[in-house]
Amino acid sequence: MIAKIVCYALNGLEGVPVEVETDVNKGMPSYDMVGLPDTAVKESKERVRSALKNSGLLFPMNRITINFAPADIKKEGASFDLAVAVSLLKASEQLVGCDTDYVFIGELALSGDVRPIAGLLPILISAKAHGFTRFIVPSGNAREAQYLGGAEIYPAATLTEVVRHLAGTQRIPMLETAMFVPHAGGRVSADLRFVKGQPLARRAIEIAVAGGHNVLMVGPPGTGKTMLARCLPTVMPDLTFEEALEITKIHSVAGVLGEEGIVTERPFRTPHHTATTVSMCGGGNHVVHPGEISLAHGGVLFLDELPEYKRSTLEALRQPLEDGKITVSRAGGTFTYPARFMLCASMNPCPCGNYGSAERTCICTPAEIRRYRKRISGPLLDRIDLQVEVDDIDYDDLTSNQMNESSEAVKERVEFARRVQRSRFEDYGIGTNAEMGEREINEFCPLSREGDDILRAAFERMHLSARARARIIKVSRTIADLDGSEEILAKHVAEAVSYRIYDDSIG
Amino acid sequence: MDYTAEERAYLWLCACTKTEYRTRVALLRAAPSPAALLAEAETYFPAAGAEKSFTPSRERREKEADLFLAGLEKKGYFAVTLISEDYPDALKNISLPPLVLYGAGRRELLGARKFCVVGSRLTPPWAGKLGRTIAETLSRRFAIVTGLAEGGDLAAIEGGMSEGNLICVLPCGLDECYPAAHVSVKEKVRKKGLLLSELLPWETAKKYSFHARNRILAGLSEGVLVLSAAEKSGTLITANCALDFGRDVFALPHNAGARQGEGCNELIKRGAYLATKAEDILSVYGMEAEKEARMELSSDEGRVLDALKDYGELHPAQIAEKTGLKIFEVTAVLSSLEIKGAVVRGGGNHYNAI
Numbered sequence: 001m002i003a004k005i006v007c008y009a010l011n012g013l014e015g016v017p018v019e020v021e022t023d024v025n026k027g028m029p030s031y032d033m034v035g036l037p038d039t040a041v042k043e044s045k046e047r048v049r050s051a052l053k054n055s056g057l058l059f060p061m062n063r064i065t066i067n068f069a070p071a072d073i074k075k076e077g078a079s080f081d082l083a084v085a086v087s088l089l090k091a092s093e094q095l096v097g098c099d100t101d102y103v104f105i106g107e108l109a110l111s112g113d114v115r116p117i118a119g120l121l122p123i124l125i126s127a128k129a130h131g132f133t134r135f136i137v138p139s140g141n142a143r144e145a146q147y148l149g150g151a152e153i154y155p156a157a158t159l160t161e162v163v164r165h166l167a168g169t170q171r172i173p174m175l176e177t178a179m180f181v182p183h184a185g186g187r188v189s190a191d192l193r194f195v196k197g198q199p200l201a202r203r204a205i206e207i208a209v210a211g212g213h214n215v216l217m218v219g220p221p222g223t224g225k226t227m228l229a230r231c232l233p234t235v236m237p238d239l240t241f242e243e244a245l246e247i248t249k250i251h252s253v254a255g256v257l258g259e260e261g262i263v264t265e266r267p268f269r270t271p272h273h274t275a276t277t278v279s280m281c282g283g284g285n286h287v288v289h290p291g292e293i294s295l296a297h298g299g300v301l302f303l304d305e306l307p308e309y310k311r312s313t314l315e316a317l318r319q320p321l322e323d324g325k326i327t328v329s330r331a332g333g334t335f336t337y338p339a340r341f342m343l344c345a346s347m348n349p350c351p352c353g354n355y356g357s358a359e360r361t362c363i364c365t366p367a368e369i370r371r372y373r374k375r376i377s378g379p380l381l382d383r384i385d386l387q388v389e390v391d392d393i394d395y396d397d398l399t400s401n402q403m404n405e406s407s408e409a410v411k412e413r414v415e416f417a418r419r420v421q422r423s424r425f426e427d428y429g430i431g432t433n434a435e436m437g438e439r440e441i442n443e444f445c446p447l448s449r450e451g452d453d454i455l456r457a458a459f460e461r462m463h464l465s466a467r468a469r470a471r472i473i474k475v476s477r478t479i480a481d482l483d484g485s486e487e488i489l490a491k492h493v494a495e496a497v498s499y500r501i502y503d504d505s506i507g
Numbered sequence: 508m509d510y511t512a513e514e515r516a517y518l519w520l521c522a523c524t525k526t527e528y529r530t531r532v533a534l535l536r537a538a539p540s541p542a543a544l545l546a547e548a549e550t551y552f553p554a555a556g557a558e559k560s561f562t563p564s565r566e567r568r569e570k571e572a573d574l575f576l577a578g579l580e581k582k583g584y585f586a587v588t589l590i591s592e593d594y595p596d597a598l599k600n601i602s603l604p605p606l607v608l609y610g611a612g613r614r615e616l617l618g619a620r621k622f623c624v625v626g627s628r629l630t631p632p633w634a635g636k637l638g639r640t641i642a643e644t645l646s647r648r649f650a651i652v653t654g655l656a657e658g659g660d661l662a663a664i665e666g667g668m669s670e671g672n673l674i675c676v677l678p679c680g681l682d683e684c685y686p687a688a689h690v691s692v693k694e695k696v697r698k699k700g701l702l703l704s705e706l707l708p709w710e711t712a713k714k715y716s717f718h719a720r721n722r723i724l725a726g727l728s729e730g731v732l733v734l735s736a737a738e739k740s741g742t743l744i745t746a747n748c749a750l751d752f753g754r755d756v757f758a759l760p761h762n763a764g765a766r767q768g769e770g771c772n773e774l775i776k777r778g779a780y781l782a783t784k785a786e787d788i789l790s791v792y793g794m795e796a797e798k799e800a801r802m803e804l805s806s807d808e809g810r811v812l813d814a815l816k817d818y819g820e821l822h823p824a825q826i827a828e829k830t831g832l833k834i835f836e837v838t839a840v841l842s843s844l845e846i847k848g849a850v851v852r853g854g855g856n857h858y859n860a861i
Contacts, residue, residue, distance in 0.1 A: 199824050199834045200856055366628050366657040389856045457846040491839040498842035
């Protein structure tokens with residue numbers, strides 16, 4: 001008899017329905033799998049055999065053919081195990097008269113346990129969109145699955161449970177839909193309140209988050225650049241459910257989803273500077289795994305010691321920084337992952353780190369400093385709107401009594417500025433000032449005469465590029481928004497200009 | 508470019524023979540004229556102990572000279588010899604004047620009054636900005652003479668560039684560029700000002716060429732302003748040359764203990780003029796500075812500038828404390844003051860008034 005069971009393969013962030021057809025015939029005992037299964041899928045034979053045996057079920061000693069349809073897409077991973085086992089049981093008439101109208105997803109252990117898989121949530125979302133509403137999933141993935149809603153989801157811990165459920169002897173309790181609560185993890189340890197001093201860097205961070213700009217912090221080693229960066233997610237607006245779902249999909253595919261089952265905090269990714277271009281952008285042999293920039297989607301990508309990263313890796317960031325997504329092509333297909341992140345980078349002012357310090361002497365020659373700074377290309381620097389110097393730590397005591405504002409207070413101002421931007425860009429399909437194009441700049445950023453004078457003077461004095469000019473205007477717009485000002489005033493432009501410290505060089 | 512027969516022979520001696528400076532001087536003394544040297548090299552060279560350093564056929568020597576001049580012409584360079592009309596008089600009066608100067612750009616600047624502005628490569632930002640302002644004012648009366656390095660030289664170049672009254676003397680040939688990163692600066696100077704070098708166009712910078720170049724800087728100029736100099740610094744060589752040649756030496760005063768200012772303070776102790784603005788220099792030469800247009804400042808800008816003038820180098824947080832403004836307001840005010848040229852940003856978010 002032929003059994004048909006539905007399960008799902010993953011193609012990027014999209015689930016693709018796959019039918020597992022099993023035919024058990026009389027003849028010499030054999031076991032064939034067709035329909036482009038990869039090694040992990042073929043190996044399911046041994047797992048299924050042991051799992052059946054150890055669950056007290058029978059592995060048919062007949063001529064068995066298993067087909068994965070459609071046959072033209074490559075099937076990877078162990079998530080088909082459960083479907084294969086159920087279809088075998090059905091084909092060998094061990095599940096007579098049972099309702100098997102579910103989508104089965106899960107990997108089997110030899111003992112018959114059902115193991116969790118990576119990428120369950122994107123599969124469930126796609127399957128729901130395809131009209132499937134009943135799922136049997138690994139109980140280890142239950143936390144992730146409970147946010148789907150509008151579907152019957154049964155989390156199974158063992159194959160025996162599945163069989164009893166299908167036979168109707170012992171139903172698995174249906175998973176209850178959970179409500180999304182931002183910051184459910186409650187593990188936030190960073191807070192701007194704990195950052196001592198650094199009034200200028202704080203302000204830069206506030207502007208950066210408010211307008212979705214990228215930020216570069218320059219300062220001597222050990223002055224709190226990393227700590228400041230860690231505070232970035234704490235001042236960003238809370239995740240909405242849609243955002244959380246999209247981020248969770250990516251994290252689920254990459255298999256880095258935490259305990260909560262859904263991402264409730266904005267991601268903060270800190271790839272080490274030895275990271276390769278592939279780990280940064282995504283890659284893999286057949287199926288492309290999302291890279292760091294996709295994992296940072298909706299959050300912050302923090303690159304500590306920016307000049308130490310490989311040049312090619314940094315240059316690869318340029319296009320995603322503009323488009324908010326990355327398309328990776330491999331033999332197995334072309335995959336597009338979202339990658340709209342906020343770039344936060346830090347670096348020392350020179351190789352020894354003391355350039356410009358009042359207390360310590362810099363021992364670098366001008367040529368060394370130039371070489372060091374040249375490791376960051378102009379086009380990349382151009383995309384970083386705010387460049388701010390982090391103070392030497394000695395200035396703490398000067399200011400610590402008045403500047404210790406908490407992340408919560410900053411976040412309120414940020415959310416106010418974001419609201420202003422949302423209402424402004426309602427009909428333009430963008431959300432923040434940083435995403436403005438030439439058309440929006442012309443429409444929303446008229447400069448006063450004084451503002452224009454300042455920009456003109458800065459342009460000539462600091463040898464700015466045309467792109468830098470547009471970036472300064474965008475930052476001015478954000479500063480004006482934070483100020484609650486409809487118009488961009490001269491002081492807003494002046495402040496924006498002060499965040500371009502690295503453009504000031506001749507030649 | 509037209510050269511007289513004498514100039515041509517002079518250039519042949521300096522460019523096409525394998526002689527040293529001393530031998531060349533001896534040869535020039537021995538022969539009645541440079542042209543005679545070229546024509547009758549067989550007579551004069553062995554007498555000066557240089558029998559192997561010239562080409563033994565007159566025809567070939569003529570050809571060498573023509574080739575060399577054509578090469579200069581092709582690259583757009585000119586050569587000024589000690590016997591040329593526009594060789595700067597001031598330079599003739601130093602010991603070991605360069606026999607030939609190769610140049611590219613505005614030759615007429617050779618005849619202008621010249622003033623030298625130099626500083627070490629690690630010139631602090633405030634000294635750089637101040638030097639730039641001074642150079643800009645001076646460049647309306649003088650051609651600014653300087654090198655091509657970072658720091659002080661670059662400040663002088665930026666100041667002098669506005670009027671184009673700028674002479675950069677290279678420590679290498681005109682084809683070369685030292686430091687290599689300043690190629691674009693070199694090209695700008697060539698377009699708007701004048702590049703000079705005593706070395707053949709293809710010669711690279713040697714350790715000793717900097718010392719030799721510094722003597723030309725001092726020799727060309729009526730006075731030298733030192734923006735910054737450490738205790739042991741190439742900039743001090745220029746200042747010492749200037750003293751030897753009887754030129755005026757000016758120096759910016761620095762904080763006691765600041766490493767990049769020790770040389771300047773030492774110069775002042777030894778009797779150099781203390782200069783803090785262009786008028787200090789102009790008055791020595793009996794000139795008056797044009798009245799600068801008064802800067803228009805808003806009340807906030809005035810308060811911030813006053814605080815900086817009262818307390819010296821400050822961090823925006825300190826300014827905020829002293830003026831009662833918010834810190835980000837201070838940043839905006841400082842930025843606009845910086846654009847107006849009234850303050851300068853140092854490292855680590857520190858600001859100075861200038």
